[in-house]
């Protein structure tokens with residue numbers, strides 16, 4: 400095991416890339432060199448890290464030399480084009496996009512849930528980070544699945560604009576300002592105005608009339624929990640919230656789980672916090688979860704319409720647990736497991 404690791408962030412200027420820098424700093428990640436990569440537009444600009452100014456480099460096939468860990472957060476097409484070059488240069492790739500999530504030769508990991516999958520990186524040199532809404536939802540599903548075996552999940556998400564990257568944050572701010580000044584404003588990131596609106600579409604529609612985001616929840620939940628019998632039907636919705644996704648979840652389990660058993664199991668699960676005192680108006684909201692590492696669960700109640708059903712509400716910062724934090728936790732797990740990519744060279 401090395402003392403220090405050379406880390407590259409692909410997409411360092413983006414919402415997730417910036418969060419990765421904060422988290423590497425906060426967690427005192429053992430960094431040798433931090434290499435910041437982005438598009439030609441950003442090349443030459445400087446970003447401060449631990450008091451030093453780092454110059455952004457343009458992403459190209461030769462920019463991974465000497466890198467041990469490459470954190471990709473610049474979208475699927477960049478991953479598909481450049482991940483192999485990073486692996487060939489000797490790096491392990493931890494990818495935040497959907498490019499490899501369902502590839503049977505690529506592990507899809509949430510360290511609190513399936514850390515044992517880590518050795519799967521040896522097949523392609525790539526580890527996938529889950530979709531942001533999947534990550535937040537599954538943090539609450541896992542302890543309940545262990546307790547009573549989940550058969551079916553019905554989920555409705557309320558997703559923050561930061562899930563669509565820096566452009567999503569800008570668009571909500573601009574449209575809110577424009578509204579306050581009685582001005583017109585354009586929609587570029589989202590298919591409709593997002594300020595003072597709710598859009599029941601995230602990503603593109605598929606042949607079955609679900610969106611890609613909705614099918615990611617179903618497919619990724621099965622892969623991470625290692626259980627192909629779970630069915631999850633979702634409606635994913637964009638809401639005018641800057642940060643943190645909320646998800647309304649209903650589950651049907653094989654064995655009965657009472658609300659108090661659920662609360663106890665969720666409280667014990669690392670990375671999850673329970674905030675559930677509805678009579679005193681205590682339940683998690685996006686403003687409570689923004690900037691926090693834990694996913695917070697509340698409104699836990701037994702579903703009176705079926706025998707073994709539970710309904711709850713989970714909220715998590717999708718830039719953190721849904722993206723950057725989970726990616727850095729995977730990097731920490733990789734270091735603990737071995738810390739060397741023996742694949743691809």
Ligand code: A2P
Pocket residue numbers: 409410411412413414415416436437438439440441442458472473474477563564565566
């Ligand atoms: P840049 O800022 O130079 O465009 P977000 O999802 O928050 O919009 O962030 C996307 C990230 O992906 C940004 O860091 C962006 O860099 C980066 N990116 C987008 N297109 C490219 C590209 N063609 N090559 C390298 N990085 C890219």
